[in-house]
Amino acid sequence: MKTNCCAFLFAYLAAMLTNSSIAVADDPLPSWNETAAKQSIVAFVEKVTQPGSPDFVPTDERVATFDNDGTLWSEQPYYFQLAFALDRVKAMAPDHPEWKTQQPFQGVLEGDLKAVMAGGKKSLIEIVATTHAGMTADEFEQIVTEWISTAKHPKTGRLYKEMVYQPMLELLAYLRANDFKTFIVSGGGIEFMRPWTEATYGIPPEQVVGSSIQTRYEVRDGKPVIVRLPEVDFIDDKEGKPIGIHSHIGRRPVFAAGNSDGDWAMLQYTTIARSPSFGLIVHHTDADREWAYDRESHIGQLDKALDDAEQKGWTIVDMKQDWKVIYPAK
Amino acid sequence: MKTNCCAFLFAYLAAMLTNSSIAVADDPLPSWNETAAKQSIVAFVEKVTQPGSPDFVPTDERVATFDNDGTLWSEQPYYFQLAFALDRVKAMAPDHPEWKTQQPFQGVLEGDLKAVMAGGKKSLIEIVATTHAGMTADEFEQIVTEWISTAKHPKTGRLYKEMVYQPMLELLAYLRANDFKTFIVSGGGIEFMRPWTEATYGIPPEQVVGSSIQTRYEVRDGKPVIVRLPEVDFIDDKEGKPIGIHSHIGRRPVFAAGNSDGDWAMLQYTTIARSPSFGLIVHHTDADREWAYDRESHIGQLDKALDDAEQKGWTIVDMKQDWKVIYPAK
Numbered sequence: 001m002k003t004n005c006c007a008f009l010f011a012y013l014a015a016m017l018t019n020s021s022i023a024v025a026d027d028p029l030p031s032w033n034e035t036a037a038k039q040s041i042v043a044f045v046e047k048v049t050q051p052g053s054p055d056f057v058p059t060d061e062r063v064a065t066f067d068n069d070g071t072l073w074s075e076q077p078y079y080f081q082l083a084f085a086l087d088r089v090k091a092m093a094p095d096h097p098e099w100k101t102q103q104p105f106q107g108v109l110e111g112d113l114k115a116v117m118a119g120g121k122k123s124l125i126e127i128v129a130t131t132h133a134g135m136t137a138d139e140f141e142q143i144v145t146e147w148i149s150t151a152k153h154p155k156t157g158r159l160y161k162e163m164v165y166q167p168m169l170e171l172l173a174y175l176r177a178n179d180f181k182t183f184i185v186s187g188g189g190i191e192f193m194r195p196w197t198e199a200t201y202g203i204p205p206e207q208v209v210g211s212s213i214q215t216r217y218e219v220r221d222g223k224p225v226i227v228r229l230p231e232v233d234f235i236d237d238k239e240g241k242p243i244g245i246h247s248h249i250g251r252r253p254v255f256a257a258g259n260s261d262g263d264w265a266m267l268q269y270t271t272i273a274r275s276p277s278f279g280l281i282v283h284h285t286d287a288d289r290e291w292a293y294d295r296e297s298h299i300g301q302l303d304k305a306l307d308d309a310e311q312k313g314w315t316i317v318d319m320k321q322d323w324k325v326i327y328p329a330k
Numbered sequence: 331m332k333t334n335c336c337a338f339l340f341a342y343l344a345a346m347l348t349n350s351s352i353a354v355a356d357d358p359l360p361s362w363n364e365t366a367a368k369q370s371i372v373a374f375v376e377k378v379t380q381p382g383s384p385d386f387v388p389t390d391e392r393v394a395t396f397d398n399d400g401t402l403w404s405e406q407p408y409y410f411q412l413a414f415a416l417d418r419v420k421a422m423a424p425d426h427p428e429w430k431t432q433q434p435f436q437g438v439l440e441g442d443l444k445a446v447m448a449g450g451k452k453s454l455i456e457i458v459a460t461t462h463a464g465m466t467a468d469e470f471e472q473i474v475t476e477w478i479s480t481a482k483h484p485k486t487g488r489l490y491k492e493m494v495y496q497p498m499l500e501l502l503a504y505l506r507a508n509d510f511k512t513f514i515v516s517g518g519g520i521e522f523m524r525p526w527t528e529a530t531y532g533i534p535p536e537q538v539v540g541s542s543i544q545t546r547y548e549v550r551d552g553k554p555v556i557v558r559l560p561e562v563d564f565i566d567d568k569e570g571k572p573i574g575i576h577s578h579i580g581r582r583p584v585f586a587a588g589n590s591d592g593d594w595a596m597l598q599y600t601t602i603a604r605s606p607s608f609g610l611i612v613h614h615t616d617a618d619r620e621w622a623y624d625r626e627s628h629i630g631q632l633d634k635a636l637d638d639a640e641q642k643g644w645t646i647v648d649m650k651q652d653w654k655v656i657y658p659a660k
Contacts, residue, residue: 198390206393206511206580215577217572219598224598226572226573243547248536248578272554
């Protein structure tokens with residue numbers, strides 16, 4: 001009896017210990033090549049989690065922030081949220097016969113993006129206001145959930161949500177296994193991301209920071225609802241990112257990852273005059289497996305941050321050299 | 331050897347099991363009398379955490395929101411944040427000799443609150459702008475931290491942070507032990523609360539929602555800073571509370587606690603047309619141990635919510651009847 005008891009307890013305890021130390025025993029970043037980028041990430045995590053180390057960071061200060069478009073998932077040939085908006089215009093078109101002859105909607109319906117873009121920022125705002133406002137938050141969540149579960153990227157044929165970067169999923173999990181709290185800090189719409197970030201990235205809605213439109217609280221048909229209004233509330237990009245971090249998180253991160261000049265201020269806020277800290281830039285260098293673009297790109301332009309990375313001590317991840325795979329196996 | 335091993339493992343495992351089940355074995359709410367309020371709280375938590383129950387709520391949806399002033403700590407004779415602002419005026423006065431003859435500052439310095447109040451809302455805004463803006467977020471955090479560590483309430487002689495409600499501390503811990511995520515959703519300033527809510531309530535900065543002023547990101551002396559501006563950004567009160575919850579948390583709570591009509595909309599948002607859910611109202615009924623006030627109070631007015639509680643199914647906590655103690659033992 002005693003031996004059985006002991007055997008059971010030992011097995012139980014051993015299983016628990018194994019689970020809790022799995023990140024140490026195995027390679028936590030199996031999709032990363034053994035290059036400098038991976039080594040610098042692992043060295044950072046090990047030093048800030050080592051009790052007694054001069055670089056030790058208490059668990060409640062282990063805040064890691066990640067840009068989304070181009071950092072956690074692809075963003076070409078245009079932001080996936082724009083693909084969502086264009087699909088919404090098409091889905092809503094039967095209720096709007098006037099759109100057949102009215103720009104920018106006509107351009108969307110005819111697949112003539114040049115005509116859409118000819119209207120500049122005003123056209124884009126009109127499309128976003130039409131597709132992102134005028135419904136309740138619950139209704140918008142439902143619309144996003146349906147789209148993200150079914151819409152496919154024209155080039156890869158994958159669902160958009162399957163175009164997340166496997167190495168970055170591993171990095172998120174690795175940081176969380178080391179008691180980091182992971183946040184998204186994106187220029188994308190906060191309510192466009194929240195419906196699917198928990199299942200896709202393991203990041204719950206309350207840890208998503210993004211751009212927002214104004215809302216109004218009211219009761220409709222006896223049910224309290226949040227109504228989405230066609231007015232910008234906050235743009236979480238460039239200098240807006242530190243503001244969004246301060247507002248939502250209330251702590252300076254010790255780890256930040258981005259891929260464009262829109263992340264420059266977040267990287268600066270995270271790493272400058274603060275040690276230890278870690279800045280990471282995903283550099284899109286792989287035209288075969290993903291896309292290759294940086295200084296001249298109209299989406300995710302990476303120019304100033306690329307110039308400054310070495311002097312600022314930011315780690316550049318070269319997708320082609322540093323990642324074994326881009327997307328998760330299907 | 332085997333027996334020793336077994337004994338050690340058994341002791342180890344037993345200790346762990348004891349720790350993890352302490353909330354079940356012992357009374358999780360020892361400062362609550364055995365009245366209907368406590369029973370309804372426990373019944374709610376047990377039914378939503380019971381796997382297989384029709385009322386079961388998955389852990390990631392267990393969001394509980396708490397007002398702060400009058401719900402987690404006292405708020406008389408005026409909001410403690412106003413006491414902070416008045417103390418700041420006094421501390422800053424040596425650098426502002428002109429305040430000796432300039433309202434509302436003169437009134438503050440002379441302890442003549444009537445003169446201050448004679449200036450109405452404009453005077454209060456001037457005091458808040460002077461004491462809460464014009465510095466960096468880090469500097470303001472330092473100022474708040476110093477004040478909250480030393481300032482004492484004139485009536486009780488306690489530090490303000492020792493005027494938190496022991497029964498509510500137990501309720502927060504009880505909910506967290508049952509995998510609820512606890513948030514503050516207060517009309518008070520978000521940056522006035524964040525420096526001390528983690529140590530006092532176990533609620534980290536990123537789970538604090540409150541009113542805010544506008545900020546600007548810049549680099550000063552080579553260090554990135556958030557500068558606090560004398561302009562209101564968001565008022566987290568009344569209909570603002572559901573908006574603040576939606577913006578910061580992105581989920582509807584299943585549990586909300588407040589004490590005034592300023593919490594009515596949050597209680598409605600949490601409980602109406604949603605089951606299971608729990609609304610709690612702290613009713614200040616204890617003039618001996620704390621304060622007694624409701625419908626006519628200039629602070630924390632509780633009128634409409636008191637009328638509506640029964641019909642809405644909200645649980646009213648009668649401080650005098652339901653709580654064994656008010657504040658933590660010193």
